[in-house]
Amino acid sequence: MSVGGPHLDSESLRALSRRATEWIARYWARVGELPVLSRAAPGQVLRALPEHPPEVGIAGAGDSWDRVFDDLDRIVLPGLTHWQSPRFFAYFPANISTPSVIGELLGAGLGVQGMLWFTSPACTELETRVLDWMAELIGLPGAFRSTSPGGGGVIQGTASEGALSALVAGRDRVRRAMGAERVRDRLTVYASTQAHSSVIKAAMVAGLADGPDDRRRLRLVDVDGSLAMRPEALAAAIRQDAAAGLVPCLVCATVGTTGTTAVDPIAPIARAIADASPPGVRPWLHVDAALAGSACVCPEFRWMLDGVEHADSVCFNPHKWLLTNFDCDCFFTRDRRGLTRAHTIAPEYLRNAPSESGEVFDYRDWHVPLGRRFRSLKLWLVLRYYGAEGLREHVRGHVRLAALFESWVRGDPRFEIVAPRPLSLVCFRLRHPDDAGGEWSAGDVLNRRLLDALNATGRVFLTHTSVPAAGGARIALRLAVGSVTTREADVAEAWALVREHAGGVLGSSP
Numbered sequence: 001m002s003v004g005g006p007h008l009d010s011e012s013l014r015a016l017s018r019r020a021t022e023w024i025a026r027y028w029a030r031v032g033e034l035p036v037l038s039r040a041a042p043g044q045v046l047r048a049l050p051e052h053p054p055e056v057g058i059a060g061a062g063d064s065w066d067r068v069f070d071d072l073d074r075i076v077l078p079g080l081t082h083w084q085s086p087r088f089f090a091y092f093p094a095n096i097s098t099p100s101v102i103g104e105l106l107g108a109g110l111g112v113q114g115m116l117w118f119t120s121p122a123c124t125e126l127e128t129r130v131l132d133w134m135a136e137l138i139g140l141p142g143a144f145r146s147t148s149p150g151g152g153g154v155i156q157g158t159a160s161e162g163a164l165s166a167l168v169a170g171r172d173r174v175r176r177a178m179g180a181e182r183v184r185d186r187l188t189v190y191a192s193t194q195a196h197s198s199v200i201k202a203a204m205v206a207g208l209a210d211g212p213d214d215r216r217r218l219r220l221v222d223v224d225g226s227l228a229m230r231p232e233a234l235a236a237a238i239r240q241d242a243a244a245g246l247v248p249c250l251v252c253a254t255v256g257t258t259g260t261t262a263v264d265p266i267a268p269i270a271r272a273i274a275d276a277s278p279p280g281v282r283p284w285l286h287v288d289a290a291l292a293g294s295a296c297v298c299p300e301f302r303w304m305l306d307g308v309e310h311a312d313s314v315c316f317n318p319h320k321w322l323l324t325n326f327d328c329d330c331f332f333t334r335d336r337r338g339l340t341r342a343h344t345i346a347p348e349y350l351r352n353a354p355s356e357s358g359e360v361f362d363y364r365d366w367h368v369p370l371g372r373r374f375r376s377l378k379l380w381l382v383l384r385y386y387g388a389e390g391l392r393e394h395v396r397g398h399v400r401l402a403a404l405f406e407s408w409v410r411g412d413p414r415f416e417i418v419a420p421r422p423l424s425l426v427c428f429r430l431r432h433p434d435d436a437g438g439e440w441s442a443g444d445v446l447n448r449r450l451l452d453a454l455n456a457t458g459r460v461f462l463t464h465t466s467v468p469a470a471g472g473a474r475i476a477l478r479l480a481v482g483s484v485t486t487r488e489a490d491v492a493e494a495w496a497l498v499r500e501h502a503g504g505v506l507g508s509s510p
């Protein structure tokens with residue numbers, strides 16, 4: 001039986017894409033009314049799906065698009081947490097936008113693999129140009145652009161992959177400088193206690209840590225009162241390790257930590273590295289600005305990247321806060337030779353004249369995967385649609401709403417703000433007389449209860465973090481403003497719910 005070719009005729013394609021885009025538009029129109037956090041029970045979606053794959057599909061008339069759309073409504077939607085809800089305040093946002101969705105569609109339709117320049121020159125060169133635009137927009141020095149002798153940017157999938165790339169580049173650099181044998185099993189990695197777990201994961205994947213708690217070659221450096229890395233503690237750790245024969249290969253500074261958006265001071269960190277590293281050793285300095293990098297499209301937030309000219313790489317995720325669909329991590333380096341040396345392997349089947357000419361970028365050498373999608377299309381369309389001006393407005397609007405929410409929290413004596421708010425994340429907690437207690441104090445229990453009560457309403461979704469404090473870490477609630485449709489009324493509703501449920505949990509407090 002013939003099931004037809006891979007492509008529909010243009011009329012059928014038009015009808016089907018219209019149906020799909022209308023379904024998406026309907027979803028966007030009503031997402032604010034759906035329970036933000038999915039109420040699906042474990043296994044609910046799985047049970048609703050057939051155990052075996054279809055033998056005869058739509059093409060063979062054994063299924064239909066009607067049934068597909070019906071299943072999307074019946075099975076898939078109830079199993080979703082609605083990241084695009086205007087009252088999604090959890091984790092960090094996962095922005096999307098119409099130009100970005102269209103960019104994804106166009107990239108899918110073109111279906112090119114941009115692993116080498118040779119396999120689609122436009123896929124590489126559009127990415128190069130768009131990344132240079134991004135570098136300019138967030139105020140990175142010229143040394144991070146492709147037009148400089150040693151720099152340039154690449155789109156990676158995630159900041160986690162970026163951290164791994166930085167680590168292997170640092171390891172390669174130190175091995176080359178010191179001799180691989182001399183440094184075997186002696187390389188160390190440094191980040192603050194507030195760094196994202198992806199740094200620890202990178203150390204695990206690269207064989208520098210046996211597990212998430214292995215601290216023999218991974219140091220989590222102490223932070224100050226604003227939860228930023230203390231450069232003098234970094235220097236002390238590097239010196240102490242060097243005295244024991246260990247060699248630093250990566251320092252990761254975080255600009256906008258996941259817990260509280262604390263900002264590690266890059267310039268003093270770079271000085272600490274230079275002062276404390278053993279002679280001849282130049283560890284790679286990576287700046288993880290996964291969320292906060294987007295804010296640097298606004299000049300008033302660029303102070304967070306002060307000193308970035310000393311970094312070897314910096315990355316941020318437009319897929320978090322810059323109107324671009326996942327996945328899109330912009331990774332910039334000042335040392336593209338160092339980065340690509342650590343990732344390059346040239347099997348015969350990939351050899352081609354342009355690569356050998358040295359005149360082109362082969363982005364497969366800039367990160368771990370070989371195959372790569374045409375991801376710059378979506379970023380290109382976002383930039384062309386919004387312009388720098390639109391991006392700034394997007395960020396500033398969220399920061400303003402977060403400031404408003406913070407002012408409401410500060411005005412209610414039952415609450416405290418537990419960390420500085422440089423951007424759009426507010427970390428707060430209900431006060432409790434028992435707050436001086438040990439782990440899982442009554443105050444922590446109270447705040448967990450508040451969080452659960454809020455999320456059970458279905459109207460908002462917030463998450464929590466653990467914030468270092470005198471007498472032990474404390475649980476705090478995080479309200480991260482950043483969904484593309486969040487307006488003042490949504491933040492006001494969140495605050496009304498927080499107040500109402502605070503009354504409830506305080507009333508039942510032990």
Ligand SMILES: Cc1ncc(COP(=O)(O)O)c(C=O)c1O
Pocket residue numbers: 092157158159160161196198254256257258288289290291317329
């Ligand atoms: C500071 C920071 N770094 C890294 C990550 C990991 O991001 P990704 O999902 O792109 O790997 C996050 C995620 O929230 C983050 O906040």
